[in-house]
Amino acid sequence: MNDPLTLLSVLDLQAMKQAGEKITCLTAYDASFSALIDAVGIDIILVGDSAGMVIQGQPSTLSATLDDMVYHTRCVTRARKHAFVIADLPFMTYSTPQFAAENAARLMREAGAQMVKFEGAHIETVHFLVAQGIPVCGHLGVLPQSVNVVGSYKVRGRTTTDAELIIEQALALQHAGIGLLVVECIPAVLAKQLSQLLDIPVIGIGAGVDCDGQILVSYDMLNITRNKHPRFVKDFMHGAGSIEAAIRAYKIAVKQAEFPAPEHSYL
Ligand code: KIV
Numbered sequence: 285m286n287d288p289l290t291l292l293s294v295l296d297l298q299a300m301k302q303a304g305e306k307i308t309c310l311t312a313y314d315a316s317f318s319a320l321i322d323a324v325g326i327d328i329i330l331v332g333d334s335a336g337m338v339i340q341g342q343p344s345t346l347s348a349t350l351d352d353m354v355y356h357t358r359c360v361t362r363a364r365k366h367a368f369v370i371a372d373l374p375f376m377t378y379s380t381p382q383f384a385a386e387n388a389a390r391l392m393r394e395a396g397a398q399m400v401k402f403e404g405a406h407i408e409t410v411h412f413l414v415a416q417g418i419p420v421c422g423h424l425g426v427l428p429q430s431v432n433v434v435g436s437y438k439v440r441g442r443t444t445t446d447a448e449l450i451i452e453q454a455l456a457l458q459h460a461g462i463g464l465l466v467v468e469c470i471p472a473v474l475a476k477q478l479s480q481l482l483d484i485p486v487i488g489i490g491a492g493v494d495c496d497g498q499i500l501v502s503y504d505m506l507n508i509t510r511n512k513h514p515r516f517v518k519d520f521m522h523g524a525g526s527i528e529a530a531i532r533a534y535k536i537a538v539k540q541a542e543f544p545a546p547e548h549s550y551l
Pocket of ligand 1: 345372500
């Protein structure tokens with residue numbers, strides 16, 4: 285059990301994987317949600333570039349800028365006492381290792397992020413950032429910032445070739461030094477295989493119950509957003525009575541491996 289008066293570190297999260305304790309994670313973008321999520325005892329707060337959609341009302345995450353992410357991350361870190369905070373590097377802010385390092389440094393130095401996350405298998409960039417003392421979270425599977433290249437948010441890793449590519453990229457990212465890996469919308473069996481294969485924690489969204497931890501966009505699981513939700517979202521607000529109760533129900537469901545159920549997962 286971690287001391288609730290101190291911040292969680294990446295080592296604490298890795299120890300949770302070793303101990304078989306599921307890791308809970310939610311997004312937040314402001315101080316009020318950050319304080320509430322933290323008080324319930326969620327392990328990780330992700331300041332996601334999903335802010336572009338749920339805060340700015342844009343159709344994709346591409347609208348979030350680095351200044352937006354610094355602002356939201358600063359609001360979140362100011363209000364939390366315990367949770368580990370990861371901030372997303374938004375679209376086109378990690379196109380070279382040097383540029384990524386400068387932008388990640390802003391998220392850490394100006395906003396207090398403990399780790400940065402970026403999408404895809406940018407192995408050289410991971411090496412470079414980790415060598416500068418910048419912890420990195422990888423993100424594989426569906427890559428929302430590439431929606432205009434791919435054309436949709438369709439589940440990844442369903443063919444043998446694609447599943448093998450994701451496994452190969454995950455191993456290369458781990459070897460390059462990432463401390464955590466988020467996998468989005470991949471078949472549950474593939475996510476299970478990755479969680480068993482990697483030493484670092486694998487955090488799933490739409491990736492089945494066998495990941496080392498789970499993440500959802502908080503506005504989705506509280507049913508605040510009016511858009512049609514993807515299959516992997518559960519409405520934890522339903523019958524909860526309060527936002528705090530809904531977040532607590534999510535935490536318990538993840539810790540007890542009751543969420544995601546098969547109906548929230550992909551084959
Ligand atoms: O931006 C975000 O909220 C994310 C999660 C969906 C993993 O990257």
